[in-house]
Amino acid sequence: MKKMLLSLLGSAIILSSGTASAFADNQPKLTTEVSKVVGTPYKWGGTTSSGFDCSGFILYIFDKFNLDLPRTSSAQAKVGTPVSKDNLRPGDLVFFNTSGRGISHAGIYIGNGQFAHSSSSKGVRISKLSESYYKQRYVTARRTISQKSYTMMVGSYN
Template sequence: WSRYGDVNYVEHVMRYYNSGNGSVVVVGDGTQSFNVEEVHTIMKEYLGRPYVWGGRTPAAGGFDCSGLLEYAFAQIGIDMYGTAQSQYNKTNPVPEDQIKPGDFVFFSTYKPGASHVGMYVGNGQFINANSSGGTSYSSVEEWKNLYPFLGFRRI
């Protein structure tokens, strides 16, 4: 959005609106510090968009991996600005037997350290922006067979 204002203002306000019976609507099991489904919904809007190196916003025509997470989390007020490595540095390790949707998954794809990131959505899948499929779902196990796996991490 190249002008002032928030084109998604109503959606952003509605997430704080009550359910009509006086209780606040809460989504998720409360184990993440953010609404996982809300972030996932934002990312799903861009499924099929091409991979764009350095893409940080929809205006770029697509995203790179860290840009997709940076953009989606910014929409809910969480600062995940930066590269895959800086996002790795902003998160905490999670043992694989304790992973939950919303955890980040990191790989080393072309250089030492974290160079690829996605958000785990459950059932062995993560949503990410990658050079072969653009914004898409990928299998954690398949990626583990292709690249060094750096683990799961949580905000």
């Protein structure tokens, strides 16, 4: 009886781990790459997984898809095409005025009203555009990737 219970328990663990990895394989590549660095500390000027500033985080993620962008958030906000908040799709960049002196923070929209970014106080994290802090400081969004790059990053998701 003990052997049978252990066998059933082992099978359940194997099956559940297989389901989890199958689910992870179905995630958009953008989400997968972002999830690998969530929790990475903030580092001013940082562009590596040992620490990122906001634009360095964007460069790091976009580099995973062989996409080039300028180094700073203010320069990144000048490339691509403006996109309204209502038409955001995963991979679009979102920009904020957190300093009172123009664009000073940026993130990558990942869908469902959320964006990934490197916060100076909490490091790489996922936040909602609807959070009062970001809602009050939102400036613009830009679409900097082609349809081909979008498909590579997120598949056929819209």
